[in-house]
Amino acid sequence: MSLLNTAPEMAITTRVDDLLNWTRKSSVWYMMFGLACCAIEMMQTGGPRADLERFGMAPRATPRVSDVLIVSGTLTLKMALRTKVLYDQMPAPKYVVSMGSCANCGGLFQLAYSVCDGVDKVIPVDVYVPGCPPRPEALTEGLVKLQAKIQRERWLVRAPETA
Numbered sequence: 494m495s496l497l498n499t500a501p502e503m504a505i506t507t508r509v510d511d512l513l514n515w516t517r518k519s520s521v522w523y524m525m526f527g528l529a530c531c532a533i534e535m536m537q538t539g540g541p542r543a544d545l546e547r548f549g550m551a552p553r554a555t556p557r558v559s560d561v562l563i564v565s566g567t568l569t570l571k572m573a574l575r576t577k578v579l580y581d582q583m584p585a586p587k588y589v590v591s592m593g594s595c596a597n598c599g600g601l602f603q604l605a606y607s608v609c610d611g612v613d614k615v616i617p618v619d620v621y622v623p624g625c626p627p628r629p630e631a632l633t634e635g636l637v638k639l640q641a642k643i644q645r646e647r648w649l650v651r652a653p654e655t656a
């Protein structure tokens with residue numbers, strides 16, 4: 494007897510949090526925010542070779558419908574302000590992936606007067622992807638780690654009350 498034939502009689506138990514997180518992590522929509530050379534690798538990651546869509550991830554052109562902001566490249570102080578505006582426009586729950594040395598810490602240009610030495614100086618970062626530039630495989634791994642983080646989140650469990 495095939496699994497399909499027995500499926501109507503099967504019962505699956507899980508926690509609501511696990512079910513919700515499973516659906517959320519399986520449809521992560523990302524916004525690409527390319528600022529320098531790392532952006533080329535980021536765009537490649539969204540293409541058919543790396544094929545992020547096999548993980549349920551799809552690119553979006555506006556922060557208002559995006560779950561994840563991928564910041565790749567050198568973040569100047571001027572763009573840091575715009576990055577904060579974009580982040581604020583995203584609906585919660587929202588996540589940030591910092592891609593490459595420049596986004597992580599300023600990289601080669603961290604001592605320049607016009608460069609912000611890390612995206613996390615402006616907005617909270619969930620996953621850091623190292624490299625100069627990181628390969629598409631590295632960004633893919635970072636996004637899969639983000640999926641694992643989403644799966645562990647707890648929304649319905651109340652924190653214990655303190656006396």
Ligand code: SF4
Pocket residue numbers: 529530531532565566567593594595596600601624625626627
């Ligand atoms: S980390 Fe390297 S490849 Fe990426 S933006 Fe900086 S200099 Fe360019």
